[in-house]
Amino acid sequence: MSDVNSQRRNFLKTSLGAAAVAIAPGMLLFQVAQGKSDGADAKVRWGMLIDTAQCKPGCNDCVTACNKENGLSGGIAVTDSQWIRKIDLKDISTGREISLPMMCQHCENPPCVDVCPTAASFKRPDGIVLVDKHRCIGCRYCMMACPYKARSFVHEPIHDQNPDVPRGKGTVESCTFCVHRLDEGTQPACAEACPNKAILFGNLNDPESEISKKIHSVASIQIRADLQLNTGVHYQGL
Amino acid sequence: MRLFASLLLCCCFTLAWANDSSAPKPDIGKGGQCVKDPQWMRKNHMHLLKHQRDEAVRKGIRDDQISLKNCIECHASIKDDSVIARDDSFCVACHRYEAVKIDCFECHSGTRKTAWLQRNAK
Ligand code: SF4
Ligand code: SF4
Numbered sequence: 001m002s003d004v005n006s007q008r009r010n011f012l013k014t015s016l017g018a019a020a021v022a023i024a025p026g027m028l029l030f031q032v033a034q035g036k037s038d039g040a041d042a043k044v045r046w047g048m049l050i051d052t053a054q055c056k057p058g059c060n061d062c063v064t065a066c067n068k069e070n071g072l073s074g075g076i077a078v079t080d081s082q083w084i085r086k087i088d089l090k091d092i093s094t095g096r097e098i099s100l101p102m103m104c105q106h107c108e109n110p111p112c113v114d115v116c117p118t119a120a121s122f123k124r125p126d127g128i129v130l131v132d133k134h135r136c137i138g139c140r141y142c143m144m145a146c147p148y149k150a151r152s153f154v155h156e157p158i159h160d161q162n163p164d165v166p167r168g169k170g171t172v173e174s175c176t177f178c179v180h181r182l183d184e185g186t187q188p189a190c191a192e193a194c195p196n197k198a199i200l201f202g203n204l205n206d207p208e209s210e211i212s213k214k215i216h217s218v219a220s221i222q223i224r225a226d227l228q229l230n231t232g233v234h235y236q237g238l
Numbered sequence: 239m240r241l242f243a244s245l246l247l248c249c250c251f252t253l254a255w256a257n258d259s260s261a262p263k264p265d266i267g268k269g270g271q272c273v274k275d276p277q278w279m280r281k282n283h284m285h286l287l288k289h290q291r292d293e294a295v296r297k298g299i300r301d302d303q304i305s306l307k308n309c310i311e312c313h314a315s316i317k318d319d320s321v322i323a324r325d326d327s328f329c330v331a332c333h334r335y336e337a338v339k340i341d342c343f344e345c346h347s348g349t350r351k352t353a354w355l356q357r358n359a360k
Pocket of ligand 1 (some may be wrong): 016105106111113146148150174
């Protein structure tokens with residue numbers, strides 16, 4: 001392997017150009033133009049702020065975009081994978097109705113990772129919680145542990161996957177924050193697809209990012225904050 | 239001398255395969271310059287892939303060159319854009335000959351990304 005490494009180092013020295021790509025005001029993704037990327041940055045914590053006032057009941061655009069991007073069937077039977085769902089809530093005393101998208105909350109202290117016997121469930125340095133399907137044995141402990149019902153088990157063989165989103169029978173999966181798009185410098189498909197800009201995606205650790213500024217100025221909550229999982233997804237107007 | 243010996247060995251190896259009529263004749267697709275020399279790849283490609291997959295999935299270190307996607311980019315058949323569709327497809331031909339099951343494509347797509355995009359553009 002040593003000659004691979006020295007070759008690679010030389011290659012990097014000569015051809016590496018790091019390009020800063022602005023994907024939202026105050027939010028920079030450093031993307032490697034060619035060669036090998038530096039990988040997930042531990043100084044970053046990816047997160048979302050979902051504005052329930054902007055999310056329209058009946059609109060399903062984020063779910064559709066997710067299904068298309070990640071190759072999900074779109075079915076909602078118990079055996080179908082759902083990475084993001086629309087939830088409608090009604091306050092029975094006041095009659096107020098709201099609608100919001102729910103997905104993996106990318107917990108800072110994820111119970112799914114705690115219970116996984118094979119270390120297949122893990123948290124990337126930039127806070128994204130993923131399943132390493134090379135290791136997952138399909139025991140589904142993580143599905144039981146997740147308080148948000150965010151994970152799905154793949155029951156049937158899958159064909160013609162998106163080459164960037166490998167998925168297969170016998171493994172558990174959930175929202176990845178579109179990690180394959182993120183590593184290329186673009187936003188998650190749902191955030192991009194929302195016609196009302198209800199989903200704000202960004203780096204919670206960067207005080208200059210749009211999401212940090214908004215979280216500091218408007219009231220938002222984490223769902224089931226009492227569990228102290230410190231979720232990466234925050235909700236506004238709940 | 240070493241070089242000569244290894245050259246000789248290579249020749250013998252190729253000849254041995256050439257003489258064996260049942261030897262696999264994979265469709266190498268576009269082919270071109272590989273990340274390592276072909277003989278090395280024949281023996282060791284699985285180690286490269288295994289090393290790279292952990293780096294990519296767990297640390298987000300994505301290598302443009304050493305990746306399954308890049309293998310498929312060069313070696314998917316010109317005819318059907320796949321490394322697994324037929325008996326003589328790039329991955330299948332040798333794996334069948336050696337009777338080694340490929341697990342990669344239980345989850346991974348065996349299709350060239352551009353072809354997949356074309357098919358799924360809507
Ligand atoms: S929401 Fe569920 S699946 Fe996602 S990180 Fe938290 S516990 Fe794990
Ligand atoms: S189903 Fe897979 S990811 Fe979940 S706990 Fe079991 S081995 Fe870990």
